[in-house]
Amino acid sequence: MNHTPQPPRNEAEEREWLMQERAAEAGRIEAQPDDATPTSYDAIAHALRQPLNENLPTDFARHVANRARQRASINMYFELVLSLTLCGVLVLMLGGLVMYFGAGWLKLAQSNLPLRAIANEWIVALIACLLVFNLISKLLDVRGRAAH
Missing domain, CATH: 1.10.287 (Helix Hairpins)
Incomplete structure (x- = not known):
């Protein structure tokens, strides 16, 4: 997810940015976003919040x-x-x-x-x-x- 704000070039980019921000905000407060429809950004935000698996082999x-x-x-x-x-x-x-x-x-x-x-x-x-x-x-x- 992008954390540096960049002005959107069109409406599609603005919608994508808003979905990313909603997913990140919902993850921070551990709640569902306002529209309550899960998106791929919700899964990404959830995966990024999880700790790394320490059981990976050294190689x-x-x-x-x-x-x-x-x-x-x-x-x-x-x-x-x-x-x-x-x-x-x-x-x-x-x-x-x-x-x-x-x-x-x-x-x-x-x-x-x-x-x-x-x-x-x-x-x-x-x-x-x-x-x-x-x-x-x-x-x-x-x-x-x-x-x-």
């Missing part, structure tokens, strides 16, 4: 962090599997297109491109090596983050 924060990390790693693993599956499908489709059209696409590209550098096999090999290196480094980075 509670570490357990919570480990559980959050495990959930994140499961999600990352699922996304990694989906990404690799998509890459595999795209590579298979590219291979199928190359087999279907043969060398005709290379001749078409050479005739339509003013710079015939893309037709040079060494430049294509260099681009392919750079792409594979980039993909492998990203996969290793994701695995490294998932392991920690």
Whole structure:
């Protein structure tokens, strides 16, 4: 709850502010607010007034962090599997297109491109090596983050 008064910008904010203040006031005097309808602010104000549970284990924060990390790693693993599956499908489709059209696409590209550098096999090999290196480094980075 906010304790520093700020002028409300619209009617909705003013209603929210009033509900927070009523819940806090009702909590201070331990009574129901005037309208007697419980709001989520009543539950929040009540929870904030309760003393902390002293029975928490000393490594509670570490357990919570480990559980959050495990959930994140499961999600990352699922996304990694989906990404690799998509890459595999795209590579298979590219291979199928190359087999279907043969060398005709290379001749078409050479005739339509003013710079015939893309037709040079060494430049294509260099681009392919750079792409594979980039993909492998990203996969290793994701695995490294998932392991920690």
